Structures are given as C-alpha cells and as structure tokens.
Amino acid sequence: MSEYTITVVKNENPKPKPASDQLKFGKYFTDHMFIYDYSEAKGWHNPRIVPYQPIVLDPAAMIFHYGQTVFEGLKAYRTKEGHIQLFRPDKNMERLNLSNDRLCIPAIDEEFAINAVKHLVHVDSEWVPDAEGTSLYIRPFIIATEPYLGVNPSSMYQFIVILSPVGAYYESGINPVKIAVENEYVRAVKGGTGEAKTAGNYASSLKAQEIVSKEGYAQVLWLDGLEKKYIEEVGSMNVFFKIKGEIITPELNGSILNGVTRNSVIELLRHWDLPVTERRITMEELDEAYRNGELEEAFGSGTAAVISPIGELAWGDKKLIITEGQTGEVSKRLYDTLTGIQFGSVEDPFGWTVKVK
Amino acid sequence: MSEYTITVVKNENPKPKPASDQLKFGKYFTDHMFIYDYSEAKGWHNPRIVPYQPIVLDPAAMIFHYGQTVFEGLKAYRTKEGHIQLFRPDKNMERLNLSNDRLCIPAIDEEFAINAVKHLVHVDSEWVPDAEGTSLYIRPFIIATEPYLGVNPSSMYQFIVILSPVGAYYESGINPVKIAVENEYVRAVKGGTGEAKTAGNYASSLKAQEIVSKEGYAQVLWLDGLEKKYIEEVGSMNVFFKIKGEIITPELNGSILNGVTRNSVIELLRHWDLPVTERRITMEELDEAYRNGELEEAFGSGTAAVISPIGELAWGDKKLIITEGQTGEVSKRLYDTLTGIQFGSVEDPFGWTVKVK
Structure with missing residues (x-):
C-alpha cells in the first residue's frame, strides 16, 4: 500500500438528503469526510475516507488557542448530462500551500490533495444536487492538533475535507447587493495574513460585518489598513469596477486574497478583449468617477456567489447608486459564462473544469 | 439549583502528577476542566466541572473555519504557608469580555467566571506545584461551536477552563533574552484585533518568530503596522525601556495588548515614585538613546515569564547590547516584588491577590 493509498470506510447509516430546492449555504453535510494526519516523524500519512463524524481533540490542541489553521473553498457541479466536475481545483491547492507557508504549516502534495477531493466527491456523488444553481461546496481545511500551550508551530496537524450541498447563493439568482465602505475596522495589512486563507482574517471581520448588517448592508468594502484610502476587497469577495x-x-498587494474567481474573471475579460487593469484604486477616485457619471458597474467575485453585482455603495454619508441599482451588462455576462463553464453548458476554452471519474 | 450552580463530576482515574522540578510550560494538564455552554435560547448555561476530557465537535464547527475564539492566561500560586492564591483574576475576566466584544462573542459574567476558576483550582488544588518558581497556569478560552460554514457570529459557544502545572519560565530564573526587531511581518494594526486576546493574533506571529529563532533570538519586537516605526510589544509580552x-x-493604542503584568508594573513603579510614562516611542529614539549611553534597561512583561530582561536587541544590522547583557536593577526589583506578591512572600499593598478557599 503506497503512502498515497486512500482507505475508505463506508458510512452504513447514510443520512436523508435535503431536497435540492431546500438547500441553504453550509448547513448540511454529506455522509463522508477525508482525513489525513501529520506528525513530525511520519510527515503526512494515513489518508482515509471515513463516515462524517466529530473531530475529537484534547482541549489544549493548538487550534483552540493560537489559530494555526488554513482552509479552502471550491465546488463540484453536476452537468445537464449528469457528470460531476470541479472548477480549477489546482488553484485552490496552490493557494492552500501558500497559506500553509504563511502559517508555518507543512506543505501538502497538491496533486494528491486534488485526487483526495475527487475521491471523496465520488464516494458522496449522490449528494451533488441537480436543481438549477445548486452545487456541492467542498471545504478542505488544516488544523493544528498538538496539545501544547506554547506559542510555536504545532508538531501535529489534520488535513480534513468536508462536503456540503448548497443552494444558489442568492435565492433569486444574480441580484445586486448593498455594500458599506468600512472606515474604522481593518481586515488585513501588508505583512499580516490577508493573503492567506486563515481563520483569523474571518474572525476579525465579524464585528464590522455585524454593524453594517444592522443598517441593511450585505457586506463591507474593506479599505487598506494603512491609509484607509485604497480599496481592497468586499467582505469575503474580491471586487471589480467598470469605469469608462x-x-x-x-x-x-499582500493583504488582498488571490481569489480563484478573481483570476478567472480577469482571464475571461482578456479573452473577450475587454480592457481589464489590476492597480491601486482609491475611494476618492471611485467617488469622482461616480459623480462624473463614469462609474458604470461594480461587482464582487467569489466561489460562493460567483459574481455579485453591487447596486449601492455607502461611503460615510454618501450613497453611490451604481448601474441604477441593477445588474450591469459585464456582471451578467461574466456570471452567465462562469456558471455556464462550471455547469458544463458553456464551452470551457481554458481547461478549467476537471471531471470527477 | 441556580443558573450559577456548578455541578462537579469527580475524575475517578486521576493521573500521576509530574515532579515539581520536571515541569515544562503548557505540556501537562490536571484531572478536571470547567465547561459552560452558550446557546441563543438559553444564554450561558450548565456550568460544570468534569474530568479532563477531549472536546468533541462537528467538523463544521465555526472555530475550525473562522477562528471566532478568545482566551486568557493567569496563574494560581502556592504560598510558603501552603495557601493557594490568584493574581488579579478580575483584570483577566474584564479583558476577556473586551475580547468577546471585539470577536462578537456574548459576554460572560466576570464575577461568576472568577468563581468558576477558583472552584476548579480548588478541585485540582493538589496539582498546584510547590517547587521554587512553579505555579498552576490557568487557561480560560471560548470557542464558537455552531456547525455552519457561513461567515457570521456563531449561535453556540463553549467557555472552557483548563489547568497546567508549569515550571519557572526560564529554568535558570530571571535571565536576559535576545530579541530581534521585526521589519517585515506585522502582528496587528489599529482597527484590527491586536487589543483582543484572540487566536489569529498568535497564528500570524508564528512566521516571524520562526525566522528569528533560527538566528538565535528568543522573540521578535513588533513595530506598528502602519509605519514600522513605533515600538508595540515583544512576542507575547509588553515592553518597557529605561532611558535616563x-x-x-x-x-x-488599539493594537497593543493591555497586559495585566504591564498594568501591575506601571502601578508598582508609581508606588515606588519612579518616573513611568506611557507614550509612543520609535526605534530611532531608542537607538539614539542607546548610542548616547542613555538606554539603561529594557524588559518585557507578561504572565508566563513575569519580567524578562532584554540583553540584546537586533535592529537590522545594528545590535543594541543593553545593561551589558545583564539583568538591570529595575527589572530585578520588579521581578522580585511581583513574584513575591504572587507567592505571598512580599506584602501586597494593592489587594491584587485573591485566596482560593
């Protein structure tokens, strides 16, 4: 048996599956999970698929105290023909290792990790929903498990993958959201962990999110942590603006997450010969473009919602109403094309999709 | 039975206790732990002392993904007379609630939390070691336990307290350490979570720590995240400098931890009529004072080591050798007085110590 042989223990008590049109995000989980252990003596070892079950850890396990953990998020899609496919899993595993490096977690074999995900999705393939816009959300994550209260990298880890059938992120399909610019709290700063997909970044974002959601905003737009001038990202998405x-x-820049959807949007726009630029942009510039009638569209990009048009942006007392609060043309085209590629109804000229068995 | 009645299930299989002179930091744990649950319907409920046991959580529990967690660290000391006492537990619980607020975790009744700690220490009182410089480290922490992958505050939490008998932080007693100024990585920034005692701050510090420890330095000195000019804190301690x-x-300033030992040092210095100032200070100013022969002492303050003299500070190519690499007079006096108060051998004019039954 090679070190890469994944053992499988089947779940003898499968759960009832929620109806495809009743799904929510991240509430239901499938019958199996993947586990892979790390110790200093053995490296990564004992890859296994087992029945979905609780994680049992010593109360002193380092994950509970010092947050040494990273995660990824991707999806499996069911095509009209009934095949199952992943979208750019190589980018997720590449990023997982970049996050690992920042958090002092030992690297994972990326190809093997993709195979493990495919294997797990295959075992739980009946859980991949088929209603319009639904998919199987895949959450790989690594946690530090050594029971030790010293502030040091752990000597033991678990790499775990769980699966969750999810509905369309917005029940009514693509829909403009209202976003508030955050002027007090900071998500990340250069030299920090903003580029890594690690728990602490999300923990620190909760407070700002809680405040604006009381005022009716879906998410915050983060500015840079240094001058609070430059636009960074939206809640848990990257952000794009169409100006003239x-x-x-x-x-x-080191504090913005290198989103897989962000990268796909850029490649798609280039493929369409539309001008796309990665550069610093301030709220001042955006507001000026708005006042000059030059701000044509704004949208977020991420795995969960794919493309999320921004219909309103609140910046202090100012309210920027973008594309008359509607979904813009480019946003719509990107959403349709990306989801089309993901679900196999639109040709994939980039080789982004990967079939599961 | 009041909502504050703590039930106790005794551990019928107590572990052998490590010898008092063999203790390390955070490696051994006692026979019992305290657990307190939170749900939206019941609030904080079911406080209980149970045998030390694993934490069992759904793999989707939010602590594993979004790092919503806070902790504290304090100690119980055995006096020469055999009594057990805590040091300023009110300050820890006050800070726990400030951390809770920043992390969107429901507040804890501070007085009840102190009582829970006292009760637990009493149950495990045989674990409070009596060798010189040893103590019982107390780790209260709160974790988000709701199984849900949405980036939102959890609706379920556990407040847990575990205990660890610990040796003197430095085996040879108070000893100067070598510290390297960190110029690349950032621990925290205003608007972030630096003031809160939360896992993510420690996760983000591991990388810098790993790099300098290879070069023989014990910890890093963090500069402010904005300009990398102003001194913030040392590794997991606050920092003091004696200049002229x-x-x-x-x-x-919002990114520096409000240390209990820091506060005690300030109060003690004022009590002694020594001039103590809380203000911004740059590495430039420190270096200039050093070159002028005016930098007389430097030391860190924290619960683990109490006072940790800094014998050498590396700043890029510069090496500042402080107090000829020895322990300074004020550092020594603070260490002796603080540990004296903690162990009950020095009078406590401040009412800082709290007896356990």
Whole structure:
C-alpha cells in the first residue's frame, strides 16, 4: 500500500438528503469526510475516507488557542448530462500551500490533495444536487492538533475535507447587493495574513460585518489598513469596477486574497478583449468617477456567489447608486459564462473544469 | 439549583502528577476542566466541572473555519504557608469580555467566571506545584461551536477552563533574552484585533518568530503596522525601556495588548515614585538613546515569564547590547516584588491577590 493509498470506510447509516430546492449555504453535510494526519516523524500519512463524524481533540490542541489553521473553498457541479466536475481545483491547492507557508504549516502534495477531493466527491456523488444553481461546496481545511500551550508551530496537524450541498447563493439568482465602505475596522495589512486563507482574517471581520448588517448592508468594502484610502476587497469577495469601459480590480498587494474567481474573471475579460487593469484604486477616485457619471458597474467575485453585482455603495454619508441599482451588462455576462463553464453548458476554452471519474 | 450552580463530576482515574522540578510550560494538564455552554435560547448555561476530557465537535464547527475564539492566561500560586492564591483574576475576566466584544462573542459574567476558576483550582488544588518558581497556569478560552460554514457570529459557544502545572519560565530564573526587531511581518494594526486576546493574533506571529529563532533570538519586537516605526510589544509580552532614569512603555493604542503584568508594573513603579510614562516611542529614539549611553534597561512583561530582561536587541544590522547583557536593577526589583506578591512572600499593598478557599 503506497503512502498515497486512500482507505475508505463506508458510512452504513447514510443520512436523508435535503431536497435540492431546500438547500441553504453550509448547513448540511454529506455522509463522508477525508482525513489525513501529520506528525513530525511520519510527515503526512494515513489518508482515509471515513463516515462524517466529530473531530475529537484534547482541549489544549493548538487550534483552540493560537489559530494555526488554513482552509479552502471550491465546488463540484453536476452537468445537464449528469457528470460531476470541479472548477480549477489546482488553484485552490496552490493557494492552500501558500497559506500553509504563511502559517508555518507543512506543505501538502497538491496533486494528491486534488485526487483526495475527487475521491471523496465520488464516494458522496449522490449528494451533488441537480436543481438549477445548486452545487456541492467542498471545504478542505488544516488544523493544528498538538496539545501544547506554547506559542510555536504545532508538531501535529489534520488535513480534513468536508462536503456540503448548497443552494444558489442568492435565492433569486444574480441580484445586486448593498455594500458599506468600512472606515474604522481593518481586515488585513501588508505583512499580516490577508493573503492567506486563515481563520483569523474571518474572525476579525465579524464585528464590522455585524454593524453594517444592522443598517441593511450585505457586506463591507474593506479599505487598506494603512491609509484607509485604497480599496481592497468586499467582505469575503474580491471586487471589480467598470469605469469608462475599463474594468479595474485592486492589484494583489499582500493583504488582498488571490481569489480563484478573481483570476478567472480577469482571464475571461482578456479573452473577450475587454480592457481589464489590476492597480491601486482609491475611494476618492471611485467617488469622482461616480459623480462624473463614469462609474458604470461594480461587482464582487467569489466561489460562493460567483459574481455579485453591487447596486449601492455607502461611503460615510454618501450613497453611490451604481448601474441604477441593477445588474450591469459585464456582471451578467461574466456570471452567465462562469456558471455556464462550471455547469458544463458553456464551452470551457481554458481547461478549467476537471471531471470527477 | 441556580443558573450559577456548578455541578462537579469527580475524575475517578486521576493521573500521576509530574515532579515539581520536571515541569515544562503548557505540556501537562490536571484531572478536571470547567465547561459552560452558550446557546441563543438559553444564554450561558450548565456550568460544570468534569474530568479532563477531549472536546468533541462537528467538523463544521465555526472555530475550525473562522477562528471566532478568545482566551486568557493567569496563574494560581502556592504560598510558603501552603495557601493557594490568584493574581488579579478580575483584570483577566474584564479583558476577556473586551475580547468577546471585539470577536462578537456574548459576554460572560466576570464575577461568576472568577468563581468558576477558583472552584476548579480548588478541585485540582493538589496539582498546584510547590517547587521554587512553579505555579498552576490557568487557561480560560471560548470557542464558537455552531456547525455552519457561513461567515457570521456563531449561535453556540463553549467557555472552557483548563489547568497546567508549569515550571519557572526560564529554568535558570530571571535571565536576559535576545530579541530581534521585526521589519517585515506585522502582528496587528489599529482597527484590527491586536487589543483582543484572540487566536489569529498568535497564528500570524508564528512566521516571524520562526525566522528569528533560527538566528538565535528568543522573540521578535513588533513595530506598528502602519509605519514600522513605533515600538508595540515583544512576542507575547509588553515592553518597557529605561532611558535616563525614566521608564517608558508604548501607550495602549488599539493594537497593543493591555497586559495585566504591564498594568501591575506601571502601578508598582508609581508606588515606588519612579518616573513611568506611557507614550509612543520609535526605534530611532531608542537607538539614539542607546548610542548616547542613555538606554539603561529594557524588559518585557507578561504572565508566563513575569519580567524578562532584554540583553540584546537586533535592529537590522545594528545590535543594541543593553545593561551589558545583564539583568538591570529595575527589572530585578520588579521581578522580585511581583513574584513575591504572587507567592505571598512580599506584602501586597494593592489587594491584587485573591485566596482560593
């Protein structure tokens, strides 16, 4: 048996599956999970698919105290023909290792991790829903498990993958959201962990999110942590603006997450010969473009919602109503094309989709 | 039975206790732990002392994904007379609630939390070691336990307290350490979570720590995240400098942890009529004072090591050798007095110590 042989213990008590049109995001989980252990002596070892079950850890396990953990998020899609496919899993595993490096977690074999995900999705393939816009959300994550209260990298880890059948992120399909610019709290700063997909970034974002949601905003738009001038990202998405025909997204600077959907949007726009630029952009510039009638569209990009048009942006007392609060043309085209490629109804000229068995 | 009645299930299989002179930091745990549950319907409920046991959580529990967690660290000390006492537990629980607020975790009744800690320490009182410099480290922490992958505050939490008998932080007693100024990585920034005691702050610090420890430095000195000019704190301690007789510590600014030992040092220095100032201080100013022969002492303050003299500070190519690499007079006096109060051998004029039954 090779070190890469995945053992499988089948779940003898499968759960009832929720109806495809009753799904919510991240509430239901499938019958199996993937587990892979790390110790200093053995490296990554004992890859296995087992019945979905609780994680049992010593109360001193380092994950509970010092947050040494990373995660990824991707999806499996069921095509009209009934095949199952993933979208760019190589980008997720590449990023997982970049996050690992920042968090002092030992690297994972990326190809093997993709195979493990495929294997797990195959075992739980009946859980991949088939209603319009639904998919199987895949959550790989790594946690530090050594029971030790010293502030040091852990000597033990678990790499775990769980699966969750999810509905369309917005029940009514693609729909403009209202976003508030955050002027007090900071998500990340250069030299911090903003580029890594690690728990602490999300923990620190909860407070700002809680405040604006009381005021009716879906998410916050984060500015840079240094001058609170430059636009960074929206809640848990990257962000794009169309100004006088040019599509602009903040350049990766060490504190912005290198989104897989962000990258796909950029490649798609280039493929369409639409002008797209990665550069710094301030709220001042955006507001000026708005006042000059030059801000044509704004949208977020991410795995969960794919493309999320921004219909309103609140910046202090100012309210920018974008594309008359409607979904813009480029947003719609990107959404249709990306979801089309993901679900196999639109040709994939990039080789982004990967079949599961 | 009041909502505050703590039920106790005794551990019928107590572990052998490590010898008092063999203790390490955070490696051994006692026979019992305290658990307190939170749900939206019941609030904080079911406080209980149970045998030390694993935490069992759904793999989708939010602590594993979004890092919504806070913790505290304090100690129980055995006096020469055999009594057990805590040091300023009210300050820890006050800070726990400030951390809770920043992390969107429901507040804890501070007085009840202190009582829970006292009760638990009493149950495991045989674990409070009596060798010179040893103590019982107390780790209260709260974790988000709702199984849900949405980025939202959890609707379920556990407040847990575990205990660990610990040796003197430095085996040879108070000893100067070598510290490297960190110029690349950032621990925290205003608007972030630096002031809160939350896992993500420690996760983000591991990388810098790993790099300098290879070069022989014990910890890093963090500069502010904005300009990398102003001194913030040392590794997991606050920091003080004595320049021309004046003792200076960076003022609390939202990104510096409000240390209990820091506060005690300030109060003690004032009690002694020594000049102590909380203000911003740059590495430039420190280096200039050093070159002028005016930097007389430097030390860190924290629960684990109490006072940790800094014998060498590396800043890029520069090496500042402080107090000839020895322990300074004020550092020594603070260490002796603070540990004296903690262990009950020095009078406590402040009412800082709290007896356990």
